[in-house]
Amino acid sequence: MSDKPRRDGGADIKMSDIARHAGVSPMTVSRALREPSTVSEKMRRKVDAAVREFGYLPNRIAGSLSSKRSNVVGLIVPSIRNSLYANMVQAISDVLRTNGFHLMIANSGHHLEDEEALVSALLAQRVCGLVLHNTTHSKQVRDLVAKTGVPVIETGNLPAEPLDMAVSYSNFEAARAMTAHLGRLGYRKIGFVTLPLRDNDRSEERRRGYFAALKELGLPADPSLVLEAPGGFAEGADALVRLIQTHPGLDACFFAGDVLAVGALFECQRRGWAVPGRVAIASFDDLDLLRHAVPTVTTLRIPRDEIGRRSAELLVNRLLGAPSERVRIDVGFEIVQREST
Amino acid sequence: MSDKPRRDGGADIKMSDIARHAGVSPMTVSRALREPSTVSEKMRRKVDAAVREFGYLPNRIAGSLSSKRSNVVGLIVPSIRNSLYANMVQAISDVLRTNGFHLMIANSGHHLEDEEALVSALLAQRVCGLVLHNTTHSKQVRDLVAKTGVPVIETGNLPAEPLDMAVSYSNFEAARAMTAHLGRLGYRKIGFVTLPLRDNDRSEERRRGYFAALKELGLPADPSLVLEAPGGFAEGADALVRLIQTHPGLDACFFAGDVLAVGALFECQRRGWAVPGRVAIASFDDLDLLRHAVPTVTTLRIPRDEIGRRSAELLVNRLLGAPSERVRIDVGFEIVQREST
DNA sequence: CGTTCTCTTGGTATCGCTACCATCCTATAA
DNA sequence: TTATAGGATGGTAGCGATACCAAGAGAACG
Numbered sequence: 001m002s003d004k005p006r007r008d009g010g011a012d013i014k015m016s017d018i019a020r021h022a023g024v025s026p027m028t029v030s031r032a033l034r035e036p037s038t039v040s041e042k043m044r045r046k047v048d049a050a051v052r053e054f055g056y057l058p059n060r061i062a063g064s065l066s067s068k069r070s071n072v073v074g075l076i077v078p079s080i081r082n083s084l085y086a087n088m089v090q091a092i093s094d095v096l097r098t099n100g101f102h103l104m105i106a107n108s109g110h111h112l113e114d115e116e117a118l119v120s121a122l123l124a125q126r127v128c129g130l131v132l133h134n135t136t137h138s139k140q141v142r143d144l145v146a147k148t149g150v151p152v153i154e155t156g157n158l159p160a161e162p163l164d165m166a167v168s169y170s171n172f173e174a175a176r177a178m179t180a181h182l183g184r185l186g187y188r189k190i191g192f193v194t195l196p197l198r199d200n201d202r203s204e205e206r207r208r209g210y211f212a213a214l215k216e217l218g219l220p221a222d223p224s225l226v227l228e229a230p231g232g233f234a235e236g237a238d239a240l241v242r243l244i245q246t247h248p249g250l251d252a253c254f255f256a257g258d259v260l261a262v263g264a265l266f267e268c269q270r271r272g273w274a275v276p277g278r279v280a281i282a283s284f285d286d287l288d289l290l291r292h293a294v295p296t297v298t299t300l301r302i303p304r305d306e307i308g309r310r311s312a313e314l315l316v317n318r319l320l321g322a323p324s325e326r327v328r329i330d331v332g333f334e335i336v337q338r339e340s341t
Numbered sequence: 342m343s344d345k346p347r348r349d350g351g352a353d354i355k356m357s358d359i360a361r362h363a364g365v366s367p368m369t370v371s372r373a374l375r376e377p378s379t380v381s382e383k384m385r386r387k388v389d390a391a392v393r394e395f396g397y398l399p400n401r402i403a404g405s406l407s408s409k410r411s412n413v414v415g416l417i418v419p420s421i422r423n424s425l426y427a428n429m430v431q432a433i434s435d436v437l438r439t440n441g442f443h444l445m446i447a448n449s450g451h452h453l454e455d456e457e458a459l460v461s462a463l464l465a466q467r468v469c470g471l472v473l474h475n476t477t478h479s480k481q482v483r484d485l486v487a488k489t490g491v492p493v494i495e496t497g498n499l500p501a502e503p504l505d506m507a508v509s510y511s512n513f514e515a516a517r518a519m520t521a522h523l524g525r526l527g528y529r530k531i532g533f534v535t536l537p538l539r540d541n542d543r544s545e546e547r548r549r550g551y552f553a554a555l556k557e558l559g560l561p562a563d564p565s566l567v568l569e570a571p572g573g574f575a576e577g578a579d580a581l582v583r584l585i586q587t588h589p590g591l592d593a594c595f596f597a598g599d600v601l602a603v604g605a606l607f608e609c610q611r612r613g614w615a616v617p618g619r620v621a622i623a624s625f626d627d628l629d630l631l632r633h634a635v636p637t638v639t640t641l642r643i644p645r646d647e648i649g650r651r652s653a654e655l656l657v658n659r660l661l662g663a664p665s666e667r668v669r670i671d672v673g674f675e676i677v678q679r680e681s682t
Numbered sequence: 683c684g685t686t687c688t689c690t691t692g693g694t695a696t697c698g699c700t701a702c703c704a705t706c707c708t709a710t711a712a
Numbered sequence: 713t714t715a716t717a718g719g720a721t722g723g724t725a726g727c728g729a730t731a732c733c734a735a736g737a738g739a740a741c742g
Binding site: 059103105107233 | 396413428574
């Protein structure tokens with residue numbers, strides 16, 4: 001309609017208009033909409049009628065400015081594409097919505113500097129809370145969070161010292177448990193394929209867990225059994241092939257990224273390598289896919305939905321007045337033993 | 342810090358504070374931050390110094406209220422979980438971010454009433470633009486959009502009469518093309534498994550495309566060859582088994598949902614049915630997975646990234662002043678012939 | 683019957699920023 | 713030198729809601 005970039009909002013009806021037409025004061029309209037119980041039945045009906053008649057939409061921007069309260073939560077994930085995050089995001093979104101909050105989402109692409117810029121931007125939007133998937137942050141991010149005092153949830157890992165609240169599982173323990181599990185099943189030459197380690201504390205923790213388990217199993221820690229690969233089917237396939245070429249005795253391989261594992265599995269089918277006969281395959285994160293693949297794939301079940309749900313719940317409680325206390329929730333994980341090992 | 346729900350924003354520094362400390366007027370601060378070129382070098386340096394010293398974060402809420410302009414785009418998808426949308430969301434997010442916009446995301450769970458509530462809520466937040474994956478809307482949604490005049494992009498399908506702008510491919514043409522492709526390859530008894538049809542124009546269009554192609558191929562339109570299944574691996578497997586039981590002569594099956602197709606493929610592996618020897622499998626949407634499965638799966642490549650990117654670009658252009666004109670972009674699709682057919 | 687208390691309602695002053703216009707200063711032309 | 717344009721700065725008045733306090737109306741009480 002307007003050809004100026006400036007939004008004139010079409011028929012912009014405001015609260016005072018509704019008040020006038022309903023024959024009440026703007027304050028009564030405000031109250032009738034936000035706390036109907038504090039307004040008499042009669043007033044409420046008059047207001048509701050006027051609101052419906054004009055199709056009035058309260059301006060939350062003005063409301064937020066005035067009340068110094070916002071109903072938007074900011075979320076920063078490394079990648080929106082990744083389906084693991086998608087599960088968590090959905091859960092967060094659901095909980096927020098049933099409590100009248102909204103979600104602003106941004107992705108940092110695994111870069112700390114980008115996280116910094118995004119945290120600033122979201123705080124400039126005056127989000128009332130933040131969810132960060134990352135758990136290592138630049139000093140500026142830590143300062144900003146401290147200074148503004150917004151509630152923050154960290155979810156990607158269990159940090160020793162959370163900024164505020166944390167809801168996650170331990171990447172270290174999970175990787176250690178799976179490696180130990182493979183050892184218990186009798187595998188002795190266990191390869192490990194990790195996602196990129198740079199700017200990613202989760203990957204690093206998983207690798208540490210792998211080595212810790214090897215040590216406990218009394219197996220040698222051979223760095224050449226560890227390969228770093230960007231996530232992807234082809235990369236997983238490639239990593240497995242390279243490991244087997246350099247280590248013909250490899251009897252199991254643990255992929256610290258689900259897509260990698262599936263890529264490797266397909267490669268085995270292509271080459272006619274029996275799984276787990278020739279080589280066992282274990283994965284990280286319980287994609288649906290892994291339960292339906294042939295053979296089904298042993299993996300770690302991480303309750304991603306629960307992480308999202310509980311994160312959002314903690315945030316909502318805090319925003320609704322719960323005392324501000326450090327919380328650190330370990331949602332745990334579970335080893336799902338299937339045909340591939 | 343505060344135990345009242347009301348955010349007091351910690352050390353809440355405002356523009357006038359910066360102005361005072363920099364020895365300039367608030368307007369100069371405002372300009373130095375938003376249009377540095379209109380401010381002298383000297384002033385800009387003074388302002389920048391004060392901004393850095395206090396770690397000042399402009400309050401975009403106040404800015405939006407004052408300028409009646411917001412930099413937040415609203416997005417409604419049926420499901421955040423679904424990785425197809427995730428690709429699109431990522432592309433939208435990227436384009437918006439490089440142009441200084443933010444993304445507020447919500448999911449309608451395939452329900453029209455929910456879309457209605459969400460559109461209202463997002464408009465109350467005064468988003469400056471909307472992206473809707475759905476293309477069938479309730480009257481109230483259409484009215485709201487018309488009244489407020491916000492730019493809107495529809496992306497799930499190519500509507501005959503877009504609300505405003507549309508960027509998509511034709512579900513009808515895509516399904517028709519794939520069905521025709523199967524016919525051309527010599528398949529004669531082609532099953533069709535569709536996602537739920539309720540409140541989902543995309544599914545309906547795909548089914549129409551399937552029947553249109555059968556007609557062109559001179560094949561009988563047998564409704565019992567069509568099955569409706571909620572998306573999922575197990576459901577796809579189940580659908581294929583049922584079709585083959587009722588139609589032993591089935592020689593190909595077209596799944597209008599990628600996960601369904603993969604589920605069916607796995608089922609074939611489990612039962613030892615050769616693909617495409619016993620039955621050919623075709624899918625919709627080019628998940629990475631399909632390119633790496635064994636056998637690789639014939640599918641329709643839909644440029645989801647491009648849809649997201651171009652949607653966001655159109656929106657940004659409009660917001661930056663491009664004239665308000667109806668646009669309807671068909672990004673097309675592509676048949677990817679692979680081993681499974 | 684007056685007093686106190688509770689429940690509704692309304693008026694007013696912001697919230698923190700930007701649009702708009704007035705002002706001032708410098709540079710260039712006449 | 714004066715006139716004039718043009719760029720840089722500042723003052724003021726909102727944007728559309730809500731917080732806070734004051735006031736009015738009944739109800740309950742002694």
